[in-house]
Amino acid sequence: MTIDDTPRETFRGGPRELLRLVASGAAVSRADLARLSGLSPSTVSQRVEALISQGLLEEAGAGKSRGGRRPRQLAVPTGGAVVGAIDLGAHHARIGTLDLSGRVVEARTRPVRIDDGPEAVLGALLAEVAGLAPAGALRGVGIGIPGPVQHATGRIVSPSRMPGWNGFDVAAFCTDRVDAPIIVDNDANLMALGAHRTAHSEMDHAVYIKAGTGIGSGVISDGRLHRGAQGSAGDISHCRVVADPAPLCSCGNAGCLEAVASGAALVTALREQGVPVADLTGVIRLIDDGDRHATALARQAGRAIGEILAVVVNFFNPQVVAIGGRLAECEPVLASMRATLYERCLPLATQTLLIERITTGQDVGITGAAHLVIDQVVAVD
Amino acid sequence: MTIDDTPRETFRGGPRELLRLVASGAAVSRADLARLSGLSPSTVSQRVEALISQGLLEEAGAGKSRGGRRPRQLAVPTGGAVVGAIDLGAHHARIGTLDLSGRVVEARTRPVRIDDGPEAVLGALLAEVAGLAPAGALRGVGIGIPGPVQHATGRIVSPSRMPGWNGFDVAAFCTDRVDAPIIVDNDANLMALGAHRTAHSEMDHAVYIKAGTGIGSGVISDGRLHRGAQGSAGDISHCRVVADPAPLCSCGNAGCLEAVASGAALVTALREQGVPVADLTGVIRLIDDGDRHATALARQAGRAIGEILAVVVNFFNPQVVAIGGRLAECEPVLASMRATLYERCLPLATQTLLIERITTGQDVGITGAAHLVIDQVVAVD
Numbered sequence: 001m002t003i004d005d006t007p008r009e010t011f012r013g014g015p016r017e018l019l020r021l022v023a024s025g026a027a028v029s030r031a032d033l034a035r036l037s038g039l040s041p042s043t044v045s046q047r048v049e050a051l052i053s054q055g056l057l058e059e060a061g062a063g064k065s066r067g068g069r070r071p072r073q074l075a076v077p078t079g080g081a082v083v084g085a086i087d088l089g090a091h092h093a094r095i096g097t098l099d100l101s102g103r104v105v106e107a108r109t110r111p112v113r114i115d116d117g118p119e120a121v122l123g124a125l126l127a128e129v130a131g132l133a134p135a136g137a138l139r140g141v142g143i144g145i146p147g148p149v150q151h152a153t154g155r156i157v158s159p160s161r162m163p164g165w166n167g168f169d170v171a172a173f174c175t176d177r178v179d180a181p182i183i184v185d186n187d188a189n190l191m192a193l194g195a196h197r198t199a200h201s202e203m204d205h206a207v208y209i210k211a212g213t214g215i216g217s218g219v220i221s222d223g224r225l226h227r228g229a230q231g232s233a234g235d236i237s238h239c240r241v242v243a244d245p246a247p248l249c250s251c252g253n254a255g256c257l258e259a260v261a262s263g264a265a266l267v268t269a270l271r272e273q274g275v276p277v278a279d280l281t282g283v284i285r286l287i288d289d290g291d292r293h294a295t296a297l298a299r300q301a302g303r304a305i306g307e308i309l310a311v312v313v314n315f316f317n318p319q320v321v322a323i324g325g326r327l328a329e330c331e332p333v334l335a336s337m338r339a340t341l342y343e344r345c346l347p348l349a350t351q352t353l354l355i356e357r358i359t360t361g362q363d364v365g366i367t368g369a370a371h372l373v374i375d376q377v378v379a380v381d
Numbered sequence: 382m383t384i385d386d387t388p389r390e391t392f393r394g395g396p397r398e399l400l401r402l403v404a405s406g407a408a409v410s411r412a413d414l415a416r417l418s419g420l421s422p423s424t425v426s427q428r429v430e431a432l433i434s435q436g437l438l439e440e441a442g443a444g445k446s447r448g449g450r451r452p453r454q455l456a457v458p459t460g461g462a463v464v465g466a467i468d469l470g471a472h473h474a475r476i477g478t479l480d481l482s483g484r485v486v487e488a489r490t491r492p493v494r495i496d497d498g499p500e501a502v503l504g505a506l507l508a509e510v511a512g513l514a515p516a517g518a519l520r521g522v523g524i525g526i527p528g529p530v531q532h533a534t535g536r537i538v539s540p541s542r543m544p545g546w547n548g549f550d551v552a553a554f555c556t557d558r559v560d561a562p563i564i565v566d567n568d569a570n571l572m573a574l575g576a577h578r579t580a581h582s583e584m585d586h587a588v589y590i591k592a593g594t595g596i597g598s599g600v601i602s603d604g605r606l607h608r609g610a611q612g613s614a615g616d617i618s619h620c621r622v623v624a625d626p627a628p629l630c631s632c633g634n635a636g637c638l639e640a641v642a643s644g645a646a647l648v649t650a651l652r653e654q655g656v657p658v659a660d661l662t663g664v665i666r667l668i669d670d671g672d673r674h675a676t677a678l679a680r681q682a683g684r685a686i687g688e689i690l691a692v693v694v695n696f697f698n699p700q701v702v703a704i705g706g707r708l709a710e711c712e713p714v715l716a717s718m719r720a721t722l723y724e725r726c727l728p729l730a731t732q733t734l735l736i737e738r739i740t741t742g743q744d745v746g747i748t749g750a751a752h753l754v755i756d757q758v759v760a761v762d
Contacts, residue, residue, distance in 0.1 A: 040421040148729055157729055205609055219696070221602045228586055228698020232729040239692045240725055242623070253725075311620045311692040315600070317609020344621055344634075348529055348538055348613040 015047050016375075019056060023076045023101075030074070048074065054377070055081065056100075083373040084129040084141035084180075086122075087190060087365030090114060090161060090213040090264075091279075093125055094362060097132045098370035100139070100377070102197065104363050106132050117164040118156075122173060130178050139377045140181040142369030143170060144190035146214055151231025154184040160214060160237070160250045161264060183372045187365060188234055191324055192218020193225050194368030195358045205318040208358065209305060211333070212325035213280055215262040219316070225372075236312070237262070241304040257308055261301035263327055269297050280326055287330045298332040305333070306340025313345050313353065324358030396428050400437060400457070409454050429455065435758070436462065437481075464754040465510035465522040465561075467503075468571060468746030471495060471542060471594040471645075472660075474506055475743060478513045479751035481520070481758070483578065485744050487513050498545040499537075503554060511559050520758045521562040523750030524551060525571035527595055532612025535565040541595060541618070541631045542645060564753045568746060569615055572705055573599020574606050575749030576739045586699040589739065590686060592714070593706035594661055596643040600697070606753075617693070618643070622685040638689055642682035644708055650678050661707055668711045679713040686714070687721025694726050694734065705739030 021027040021036055034044045051057040060075035082097040082105055089112065096107030110128070112121055122143075129141060147159025154171025156162070174182040192208035200206050206220040217234040219226040226233050237258040238251050246255030247265065259265050263280035270277045270286070273293050277283055286294035309321060321341070327333050338355055345353075358364060399418065402408040408417055415425045432438040441456035463478040463486055470493065477488030491509070493502055503524075510522060528540025535552025537543070555563040573589035581587050587601040598615040600607040607614050618639040619632050627636030628646065640646050644661035651658045651667070654674050658664055667675035690702060702722070708714050719736055726734075739745060 034421070038421065038424050040415070040419065040424075043419050043421075148727070150729065205607075217696070221607065222605070224603070226586075226602065226697075228730075229700040229734070230698055230729050230732060232695070232727055233586075233698035234696060235698075235727055235730070236692070236695055238725075238727055239695050240688075307621075308692055311617070311689055312696050314613070314617055314620055315598070315615060315693050315696070316607070317611055317614035317616075319610040344619075346529070346613055346616055346619055348531065348611050349609075349616070351611060353610070 015051060018044070018047055019051060019076070022057060022074050028073050028075075030072075033074075056377070080134070080137050081139045082133050082137050083139050083370045083377070084133060084178075085143075085366035085369035085373075086125050086129060086141065087144045087187060087369060088112065088121070088125070089146055089187070093121075094366050095125055095129050095132075096363070096366045097129065097138075098366065098374075100374055102367060102371050102374060104366070107363055107366060109362070114162055115164070118168040118170065118173065122170065123177065126174055126177055138178065138180045140183065140373035141174065141178055142183045142185070142190070142366075142371075142373045143174065144185060144187040144365050144369055145170060146187045146212075148232055148235055149184050149186045151185070151227050154182070158251075160258065181373065181376065183369075183376065185231075185369075185372060186216065186218075186235075188216035189218040189225055189227070190365045190368035190372070191358070192220060192234070192368065193371050194364040194366070195322060195324065195360050196220045196223075197371050198360045198364070198367060199358070200320055200322075203319040205316065206320045206322070207309070207312055207316065207318045209309070209321070209323040209328075210325040211261065211263070211301075211305065211323060211327035213263040215258050215305070215325075217312075220318075221316075236308050239308045241307050243300070243304065257304055261304040261327075263325075266294070266297050266301060266327075270294060284326060284330060287332060295332050298327075298330050299336045301327065302333040302336025302338075303340045306337040307344065309337065310341055310344035313341060313349050317349050318353070320354040320356065322354075322356050322358045324360075324364065328357050396432060399425070399428055400432060403438060403455050403457055409456075411453075411455070414455075437758070461515070461518050462520045463514050463518050464520050464751045464758070465514060465559075466524075466747035466750035466754075467506050467510060467522065468525045468568060468750060469493065469502070469506070470527055470568070474502075475747050476506055476510050476513075477744070477747045478510065478519075479747065479755075481755055483748060483752050483755060485747070488744055488747060490743070495543055496545070499549040499551070499554065503551065504558065507555055507558055519559065519561045521564065521754035522555065522559055523571070523747075523752075523754045524555065524563065524565045525568040525746050525750055526551060526565060527568045527593075529613055529616055530565050530567045532566070532608050535563070539632075541639065562754065562757065564750075564757065566612075566750075566753060567597065567599075567616075569597035570599040570606055570608070571746045571749035571753070572739070573601060573615070573749065574752050575745040575747070576703060576705065576741050577601045578752050579741045579745070579748060580739070581701055581703075584700040586697065587701045587703070588690070588693055588697065588699045590690070590702070590704040590709075591706040592642065592644070592682075592686065592704060592708035594644045596639050596686070596706075598693075601699075602697075617689050620689045622688050624681070624685065638685055642685040642708075644706075647675070647678050647682060647708075651675060665707060665711060668713060676713050679708075679711050680717045682708065683714040683717025683719075684721045687718040688725065690718065691722055691725035694722060694730050698730050699734070701735040701737065703735075703737050703739045705741075705745065709738050 027033045034041045058077045060073045087094040093112045097105045148157045156168045170184040188210040208218045219234045238256040240255045243260045247259040249256035249259035266283045408414045415422045439458045441454045468475040474493045478486045529538045537549045551565040569591040589599045600615045619637040621636045624641045628640040630637035630640035647664045
């Protein structure tokens, strides 16, 4: 089962607001909810019944009577429901369980060999996540994939560096193995949602760049994850940038952002220059050590990211642009990105723009994955 | 008075939905509204009173009694309220009045000399629009400016080709002259809203390019005009494009989209090539006649627009990209734009993408201006 969208409750009286009113102690009865939400008693009753039938609310004995029938008290069931989360990367996965408020209950990092294929990789991770949840407590699993995911179907579409994964139906595969809703999205969207909910929830419009082995972005528009028509919004990896010579991309075009500014591209470019480097960790070590080849490539990567981001910032005018992923740790990448952004953006668009690193830490992806599921689980109507 | 934002009523029972229920005949009383909207009677009453106090609803005699007090009937007042609209261009303005459903009541085109300055230009247009409305019927005026407008203040910020207009407070100037709310926005936003409401209202995400004397875009995200943090969203005019040699832009940078692909840029480039051309009309005539210099420039303009749009489409993943403004009439511009878009976009992002001309006609701008005002006038809460 795939489920759709991340609703934002800007209106009063939505199911999540009712749940929050009870969770916060502001409301202990249906009458309280009607008074606080402005909804009619019958609408409140309908929504409360739906929440109870989902196990998100429970009746907690009778309240104080005011002459008539004693009102039944409402409460949020304790010690139970969790959601599972898998944030799959090129070499590692972060997995865990989180409670319905989005707090991490348990989290682990697992090495991953993407080349083993989707069944082996996802099968093992999913079994481990399901095992972390107490019996009957798992309300859903959110899964992030380091490649394009068609949102409507949960299928992976033409991923780079994921041989054997193209067209794989993640949602169907996982639904057969876990008795809970599955939501699949790309890793940059999860990072964006996780960072927004933890660091920028008061900002309406935000862009998050994930610069690791690959490169992508996630977009928050009007407080919600913006997926666009096909679910591919934020996928800037094959936007063309100025580079001379323009390196060939895995997609067959030359000069794609991914071929210039991704961690994988830096590894390739350094090797072509005769610098022996094992992986992205090695590249980052060279940059930190001030190696001039590695640093020059890092600066070029930052300029390329800045060039595309300048179009994005002019077009979208966000309050914040934040960069995460392992390349975000490299000062030359960040500095060149900032310089290019300021040079090429409208003054009006950068006047109050925050440009920063994502500081939410290694659980940002599973936090985003959990929020996707929570929004859905609690969005009864 | 400037007023904020274009709310989309995705929730039930908003003031505009109540108004629509009465206008459509589905509801004739407060009780009908409560039943159909799911709101409590007291909430319905509050909202109805607000609508009545704004003159958007009226009491229309007593309805049929069912034993108790006779319910008062509700109706939408007829033959009255209109909104005014001004769509200012570099050489002409389209002005008019529209009814509260967004239909044009009266519209005219007026020649404009931008160099005469904001007081003279806007003063005359505003007086004419106010004169079109029956006494007491004007509920607001929407004004589109061919340059950047800071949404929060209604001020013009660093416009190209509008000497004497920088920093001008359009909203304050107009508010002193007309006793009705004034909404100021840039012309591309108004075109986007007008085209979306008339041609694509079922599409959530859309991008509209206005390619006339200047070049800009308007963005619809989740059915609403996306203005961004500062109101500058959609302003792609100073995004850098590949051009050799890169022409100097009025902003002081080289290679801005506006310096390569705007109508003003084509006029300048043709003159530099020794082709005597009076204005954009002359350029379009040359392109239509197959002049090779003019056609080559038109193709270059189309490629430049396509290059920036490719980043926008990858990033935003809209259902539709539509182009309007006078350059949209030129086949070579459109053809080169399409070719570049298809070459440089993700397959997933263009799979179902509509790329088309805006066909709403010359009233698209004033229609957008009117909808801005209508949304606000009817958005009591």
